[in-house]
Amino acid sequence: MKNIAIIGASGYTGAQITALIDADASLSIQGLYVSENSLDKGRLLADLYPTYQHIQIPLSPLSAAAKQTIVEQADAVVLATEHSVSLELAAFFYQQGLAVFDLSGAYRFADVEQYPKWYGFEHTQAAVLADAVYGLAEWNHEQIAQSKMIAVPGCYPTASLTALKPLKPMLTDAYPVINAVSGVTGAGRKAQLHTSFCEVSLTPYGVLGHRHQPEIATQLGQEVIFTPHLGNFKRGILATITVQLAKGTTEADIAAAYQIYDDCPLVSVKHNQFPKVDDVVNTPNCIVGWKYDPQSNYLVVASAIDNLMKGAASQGLQCIKIHFGL
């Protein structure tokens, strides 16, 4: 039994991973934490989220004493906190010997120079960053098993990389074009004008400047054009990707490449059949659908996940289970 502390447990991804850990017989919850001055400190998770009525655990303020208790009692921490908060907390717990599963982007780039540009802070933890591995569960099993510092991927990168990585040997110099739509929970639980009910309407954002573009490009080893969109639904991501493949590529080549997922129960791949967001909402699954034109060598591939599940919490759980050999 591995004992897990969840920090940021009142947020959307934190509450989701709390529910997953609570339901897993090989894991226990050491405690649920929010910031020291949180308006929610002392409240029960079940009171914030009546869906989780069975989780009658209080949200504790993450004081210095609480951090010490976590170090003494927990095997691992999940950080469901914003990037700049995770930056320091991950280093603290990692250096105390705990395994860290960070849902934020604070440890996803190996190169410290990327952080000021994409995250707006200098990365102050180069030594910890050097040990961090990228937790794309279907691809990085060995690294996740070996390192105690796991950077769980972003939601859009999970959807995009799952579709694109098998195709890497067939890509040309032409950039794959990724158009993705996310539900509003992707922006987190805190109140913001652009995610308020009356403001949300399908629109692109972060055009030619979203931090997930370099995350996808780094992990794919190929530049991409990435355009995220905010949709007027709660959960889920659909990434529709147009990609030019090398001359001579056949449908059989593509089908063979996607067979890499034959042993992956959470990823299913369909030919000439496309997923809907609702097919994956509230599931840990990724569904990929593709269609190819051998005359032009253009492939359209769509990838659907639940942003809070495969895009964050359930992939975090996969990493925990891989890491501890459960």
Ligand SMILES: NC(=O)C1=CN([C@@H]2O[C@H](COP(=O)(O)OP(=O)(O)OC[C@H]3O[C@@H](n4cnc5c(N)ncnc54)[C@H](OP(=O)(O)O)[C@@H]3O)[C@@H](O)[C@H]2O)C=CC1
């Ligand atoms: N939402 C999504 O679909 C995805 C999110 N992510 C990443 O996961 C992380 C969490 O996202 P999300 O759940 O959406 O965010 P939320 O805004 O919903 O939740 C953030 C949580 O962090 C807590 N928190 C804030 N400051 C501190 C602090 N100093 N110490 C401890 N807890 C703190 C908040 O509680 P309080 O403020 O009351 O203390 C809250 O519980 C982010 O880095 C995000 O980028 C990754 C993939 C997908």
Ligand SMILES: CC(=O)N[C@@H](CCC(=O)OP(=O)(O)O)C(=O)O
């Ligand atoms: C709809 C929405 O706002 N989505 C978030 C992505 C959430 C995610 O994957 O988070 P991190 O990479 O930040 O951890 C965004 O575009 O910033």
